[in-house]
Amino acid sequence: MTTDKKSYYLTTPLYYVNGKPHIGHAYTTVVADTLARYHRLKGEDVFFLTGTDEHGQKVEGEARSRGVKTQELVDEMALEFKDVWQKLGITFDRFIRTTESAHIDTVQKLIRKIYDNGYIYPGDYQGWYCTPCETYWTEEQMDEGKVCPDCKRPTAMLSEKSYFFKLSAFAEPLLRLIEKNPNFVRPATRLNEIVSFIKMGLNDLSISRSSFEWGIPVPFDEDYIIYVWFDALINYISGVDYLNEGDVFKKYWPADVHLIGKDIIKFHAVIWPAMLMAAGLEPPKQIYAHGWWTTAGGKMSKSRGNVIDPMNVVDEYGVDIFRYFILREIPFGLDGSFTKEALILRTNADLANDLGNLLHRSGAMLKKYSASRLTRTISSHPDDRELIKRAVNLPGKVDEKMADLQFSLALKEIWEVIGLANKYIDTMAPWKLFKSGQHDRLDEVMYNIFELLRIVCIMISPFIPGTAEELWSRIGNSDSLAKQTFANAGEWGKLPYSATVSVKDPLFPRIEV
């Protein structure tokens, strides 16, 4: 288990199983998958955790309304999430479920530790409770109508004995943590939000429930179960075997990044690190919050009935078109609009025209000029210098953007090089070289194009892996794509002597509207 490789541990949130996987889930998970594949390409020892959050009143209620056992419902929903991830080509290393015994034991271990350290105490809780959100709200957080600030449904005054987590003790430690690590929360707007939230003062948090049964018992008082958020967050350490605190935990914890949607930032950037500090554990290195996809009717939500089902998009257009669109369309961290029009525009421009056409036209020329065979020549022609330099520098450029999870900008760098290659063909006009019998120069030009495509192919592989595999098989490589590394991606001249390019249908046919 222990290797010298740098480790990289990343997570998605655990998805709550009271509804089907939607575009928000798919977005976080595709982003995480791309990041995982990217760090594997860099030769790191990656651990990618995702899974399902299966406890709480909402799940219990959903099962009751469907007339099935709660365990049956969560089993079925966990399978549904796994199915969707398989179709999206998600390469998680572990799919964790909060109803697993290892997770339950871990939660109890951590809660016990926080309790023993004096940060959990019994008290009386009175407050305005939103049942769908399983959240208490203070009067200050709500408007006149006493409706839930999140879901806008009415709250009800509840009073119960409860166990509290002493969150108030962690305001100062959290601010110190952020001061020491200004990238603890990304993007910066979210960091500012969190800092002002902490500075307003933190209230202790009720972490037990007694009004329903579907949850993990409080280890020192079995009349209570643990608040679903407290339970779910702990997956990030139960997924790397905090239970045994062995090699796996030592290798991967603290996590490099928790990827989340911006709506759950307080749980991740305030409550979770405070829980860890209370247990004497290190907080994660980074929380990165992304924006929301909106559609014509505003924010997508089940209640508004404007949810885009990612599987329909994948069935209609294919998985890589979906992946490329959501990764390229908006800067990571901001909100974006998901429309079919935008997806078609993006696909036709970038995938069909720029990349697809580059491969197709150069493949057709090579077929005509040299029976699809390349001749390996390392050019020192002054007209090739810029092209080669840009191709060789591409991995470094992509890496700069990926260091801050700027997927969109990383793809933009790759597509600039693709655009340069298309211009290079126009300028070099291989058809003229062929006509005038300049065969050595023609060989150089053609080799340059395909060698550039080799580098492009490796660099797109974390983003659109299926396309990269197909491209790789067409440009005549003798090695497999899986064997390629980031370190030698940019070495010029790796395409073998007399590689044979196969000319087939376009990679991406234009989508007609």
Ligand SMILES: [Zn+2]
């Ligand atoms: Zn609510």
